[in-house]
Amino acid sequence: MILKKLKNIVSKSESKDNKDDNSKNKKSEKLSGKGLLIFKNVKDTINSEKILKKKNYEIKVVAPPAEVREGCDLALQYEIIENIEIIRELKNNGIEVVKSISLEETMLQPIELVKIKKIGDHTMYRSGNMKITLDKNGIISNISGGGCPDVPYLTINLMNKHISNIPENEYPKELGYSLCAYTLHKAFEKAKNHKKN
């Protein structure tokens, strides 16, 4: 419901822009693959826009609906695929994103569930399309799944290391950029906690 309103509001906002631009084509801009970043205040939104535009991200400032406002009346529309890298870029610049929302469909949410499967002495943790496998000592013996370029990079960085000895700045969500990295991090966190307990 909230997201339907969001869509309407974003569409209205775009329609207004389109009238200004006198361009009919822009009216039908698709929201597929788009999301909204919500900030705690206007200043953060405006600063974020400056930072991200300098880095050539495809973003635009839009009005969020009252239901998701956090004391701010501006939000950033962005490409969902760039979620993790945008949030980290802003964090590196001292800006916290309060919430990120998909504009695609009311039922679309990032996958949270992690499944655990024993294979002999090994344990595989799967979140969506990403899998991480530990041996009985907690060493990461394999990583599989995904399709974004940071997955092989993360694999090289994480393989053959003990999951409890990996420093926080080398976690998948810190090294990665993509939604695959985000999903892998869910499995990584689960594996780390499971091993610890």
Next chain:
Amino acid sequence: MVIAGTIPIKGLGLTRGNVEISFDNIRFYNENIPENTVQIPISMGTATLVASCYKTLQYFNRSNELVAILAGDIGDGEGSTKIYEEISRLNNKFLIVHYIKPKISEITKIDFERNFVVGDAGGMYAGKAAGIGDEFKLFLPDVGELAFLADKDSSHPAYVRGFISEVDDLDVIKLIKMAYETGKMPENMVIKGETDYIVQNGEIIATVSEPKHAAMECIGGTGDNLTGIISGLIYCGYEISEACTLGCMVNREIANMVTPTPDTKINEIIEAIPDALNKLID
């Protein structure tokens, strides 16, 4: 035959050319580095696809026909942009688009009329998100990725509807139907998993489920390996559905030969491709 995909080396410029394979790495020429030759381990991703495809073509004495378009990318999209630009100029090629940052605006620039295009990993994600899956000749998803293909509104496997987020409980047959109801799927698809499904025009024409080796699921690169074998077989003249079925059988025959554990590395699997092909091809 062209394989286009990223390599996890930050800043490595675009490379286009032949590759060489040794037991656990691929080597290729790159004019931007001092020694001119880049060597990277076959761990997963594009390097694995290149190696498995090379081994398959080598079986038919055609490995010198394999060209790789590679660029360094650790996720920021720098190398992906260069690869998209390069493949938008291809004409009359058998092209596999592999690990790459999914970009809707870039994947649509490929000339699908003039090239035979296979989509896997990021190439498949981009094709689906752009709504042009039907322009590809073949997709090779695993079951989780099939759920993404079946969800008409999802643009990445990390965002799917609640009811298809539990991969273990998925009804593959129903998902195949849902995916093809979108009208935006390729004519051919292989769903890689505990049972491999070979699909043509939305109909399951074959399944391969024996022998089972549970460890294969957690070995990074097994899916890439299967894509390499199947693509190699198609390129060497096998009819698409025949190549898909035979490729799945070869992959399982390899597992029989290697008897993998979760510690097994993908290069050990790739090494067995010629023997498995030899056993299954008259």
